[in-house]
Amino acid sequence: MINLRDKGAEIWENQGRVGRVVLALCGVTVVASLPFLGGTILNTPIADYESVLVYPIAMFVLMAIGLNIVIGKSGLLDLGYVAFFAIGAYTMGLLGTKTGLNTWEILPIGIAMAMFSGIILGIPALKLRGDYLAIITLGFGEIVRIVALNLGALGRSEGILNIPTPPAIFGIEYTFDSHRIYYWTLLVLILLAIWMVRRLSARRAGRAWESIRQDEDAAELLGVPTFRYKIWAFVLGASVGGAAGVFYASKTLFIAPDNFTLQISILILACVVFGGMGNIWGVILGAVILGYLPDRIRFISDARLLVFGLVLVIMMNLRPDGLLPRKKREKTIDKKDAT
Amino acid sequence: MSSSLIQLKNVSMKFGGVTALSDVSFDVKEKEILGLIGPNGAGKTTVFNVITGVYQITSGEIIFEGKSLSGIKRYEITRRGVARTFQSIRLWGDMTALENVITATDTHKKSGLVLGLFGFPVSRREEKRDKARAQELLDFVGIGEYSDRLAKNLPYGVQRRLEIARAMGAEPKLLLLDEPAAGFNPAEKVDLAATIRKIRDAGYTVLLIEHDMSLVMKVSDRVVVLDFGQKIADDSPGKVQDDPRVIEAYLGVPENAS
Ligand SMILES: Nc1ncnc2c1ncn2[C@@H]1O[C@H](COP(=O)(O)OP(=O)(O)OP(=O)(O)O)[C@@H](O)[C@H]1O
Numbered sequence: 097m098i099n100l101r102d103k104g105a106e107i108w109e110n111q112g113r114v115g116r117v118v119l120a121l122c123g124v125t126v127v128a129s130l131p132f133l134g135g136t137i138l139n140t141p142i143a144d145y146e147s148v149l150v151y152p153i154a155m156f157v158l159m160a161i162g163l164n165i166v167i168g169k170s171g172l173l174d175l176g177y178v179a180f181f182a183i184g185a186y187t188m189g190l191l192g193t194k195t196g197l198n199t200w201e202i203l204p205i206g207i208a209m210a211m212f213s214g215i216i217l218g219i220p221a222l223k224l225r226g227d228y229l230a231i232i233t234l235g236f237g238e239i240v241r242i243v244a245l246n247l248g249a250l251g252r253s254e255g256i257l258n259i260p261t262p263p264a265i266f267g268i269e270y271t272f273d274s275h276r277i278y279y280w281t282l283l284v285l286i287l288l289a290i291w292m293v294r295r296l297s298a299r300r301a302g303r304a305w306e307s308i309r310q311d312e313d314a315a316e317l318l319g320v321p322t323f324r325y326k327i328w329a330f331v332l333g334a335s336v337g338g339a340a341g342v343f344y345a346s347k348t349l350f351i352a353p354d355n356f357t358l359q360i361s362i363l364i365l366a367c368v369v370f371g372g373m374g375n376i377w378g379v380i381l382g383a384v385i386l387g388y389l390p391d392r393i394r395f396i397s398d399a400r401l402l403v404f405g406l407v408l409v410i411m412m413n414l415r416p417d418g419l420l421p422r423k424k425r426e427k428t429i430d431k432k433d434a435t
Numbered sequence: 436m437s438s439s440l441i442q443l444k445n446v447s448m449k450f451g452g453v454t455a456l457s458d459v460s461f462d463v464k465e466k467e468i469l470g471l472i473g474p475n476g477a478g479k480t481t482v483f484n485v486i487t488g489v490y491q492i493t494s495g496e497i498i499f500e501g502k503s504l505s506g507i508k509r510y511e512i513t514r515r516g517v518a519r520t521f522q523s524i525r526l527w528g529d530m531t532a533l534e535n536v537i538t539a540t541d542t543h544k545k546s547g548l549v550l551g552l553f554g555f556p557v558s559r560r561e562e563k564r565d566k567a568r569a570q571e572l573l574d575f576v577g578i579g580e581y582s583d584r585l586a587k588n589l590p591y592g593v594q595r596r597l598e599i600a601r602a603m604g605a606e607p608k609l610l611l612l613d614e615p616a617a618g619f620n621p622a623e624k625v626d627l628a629a630t631i632r633k634i635r636d637a638g639y640t641v642l643l644i645e646h647d648m649s650l651v652m653k654v655s656d657r658v659v660v661l662d663f664g665q666k667i668a669d670d671s672p673g674k675v676q677d678d679p680r681v682i683e684a685y686l687g688v689p690e691n692a693s
């Protein structure tokens with residue numbers, strides 16, 4: 097199978113500064129013009145094409161980037177990622193309806209709330225490893241949903257209605273059906289998240305996470321404060337999930353516990369695994385494909401989980417590292433004793 | 436006589452019914468190469484494990500630079516100046532040789548995640564310096580040419596040396612080497628002996644576990660012998676080799692013993 101990741105990386109690395117800027121701008125332009133392609137083969141017969149671009153696609157991409165910090169970079173199996181999404185969304189819902197704050201003001205608060213809950217969950221959970229961590233995070237995801245379901249202030253099963261849309265910014269109006277505006281805003285958030293992850297991966301934090309993922313005890317014994325870096329991974333992942341949640345609430349105008357089930361955690365996890373754990377481009381590709389296909393092909397939409405399950409099983413057998421696996425390349429490849 | 440860098444005082448380590456170390460006391464002096472030998476299962480690796488905080492000792496005390504190491508977090512012990520290699524190689528296989536070493540040099544760095552995120556000059560400068568330092572260490576142990584190779588793809592001997600370079604990356608005062616020459620041929624062993632001496636001459640103190648007698652006796656200033664978790668000798672290489680208890684431990688009980 098051709099190695100897409102290496103090809104892409106090669107093209108990128110062979111560019112000078114100007115070449116890279118041009119490439120990046122071209123990429124962003126193409127992606128940003130997707131809402132105009134509704135009339136083409138890309139159109140989705142099941143739901144409105146432009147709204148599909150916003151949710152699930154862009155939203156999945158954002159969340160998958162966040163979850164990838166936790167699972168792909170640091171190797172921490174988090175099965176309750178939806179909790180941070182929910183916390184962001186309910187922060188928006190509550191503050192948006194009860195106070196005069198607008199979406200842009202609530203965004204940092206929602207992110208902070210998600211990060212804070214990341215710490216609260218992380219301190220006990222990250223002392224555990226592997227399966228135990230998976231189970232405790234799974235529980236956390238459910239607890240958040242159940243709290244929302246039972247707390248009067250959060251509207252119980254009715255949820256929160258009439259959440260305000262974002263106010264105009266730079267003269268851009270957000271109305272309930274201006275999907276492309278939401279899409280572009282999400283694109284900005286996604287670019288910010290990509291920037292953050294790429295920046296961190298290339299530096300100390302990235303190495304610390306990588307060492308923890310590969311051999312946590314060795315990392316600790318060579319001076320890596322593993323617990324602190326695991327908390328960081330959790331908190332940064334939570335911040336992205338929180339941001340996605342705030343924006344989601346401000347887009348759908350109505351949230352209820354049903355929007356935040358375990359299924360979301362699993363879907364995002366599937367995006368990460370399918371695309372290529374640890375590789376941000378793989379994860380994005382995975383989220384785009386798994387977000388888009390169910391709305392493009394009716395059959396998949398009807399049996400979404402069944403198809404996803406099958407796809408994952410097949411992938412795990414044919415390409416266990418995902419579509420675009422993490423970096424495994426060497427600058428001076430010596431095929432002879434490469435294993 | 437130079438002063439002790441680390442002292443083990445009546446250290447015992449029990450695992451359930453198994454006593455891996457029993458009342459062991461010795462010290463390592465500054466700038467010394469101390470050989471730690473003993474038959475299989477004598478408790479040598481356990482000594483490293485209790486020093487580096489992998490296990491909490493059952494009784495006794497471990498003093499490093501005048502301060503007790505008990506209850507200190509493992510990465511803090513490393514930060515205080517103790518780093519080790521592993522008997523069974525435990526490199527981070529999916530990282531390059533250089534990245535393996537840089538990750539350990541991060542141990543002492545100031546600029547954390549937030550500074551790195553925003554690319555502050557401090558962080559960028561440190562990054563550059565760390566890279567240079569890591570490359571220096573790879574050159575120092577003689578594997579500089581492998582810096583861009585993934586650790587898991589390196590030949591065995593290079594991996595063993597990379598373990599040493601990585602531990603040195605943490606800038607320890609005390610370097611713990613657990614059978615660094617295991618699986619080496621005689622020529623490679625001679626090379627390694629030279630490297631270990633070079634390490635000491637660069638100012639490190641070395642505690643060396645090694646099965647190859649001629650290698651230990653050649654490089655060590657002093658040798659401690661363990662047998663069934665007990666210290667049975669602590670002397671110069673020449674004297675240890677002639678010690679009847681040591682010979683007994685290695686060859687079994689002589690026939691004329693009572
Ligand atoms: N975690 C543990 N749990 C139980 N027993 C242990 C543990 N670690 C070590 N031991 C026991 O302690 C004794 C000493 O082991 P250790 O690994 O220190 O020996 P060693 O001198 O390094 O031997 P070798 O030369 O084979 O490496 C052995 O009997 C071993 O089985």
Ligand SMILES: [Mg+2]
Nearest residue numbers: 479480481522
């Ligand atoms: Mg051993």
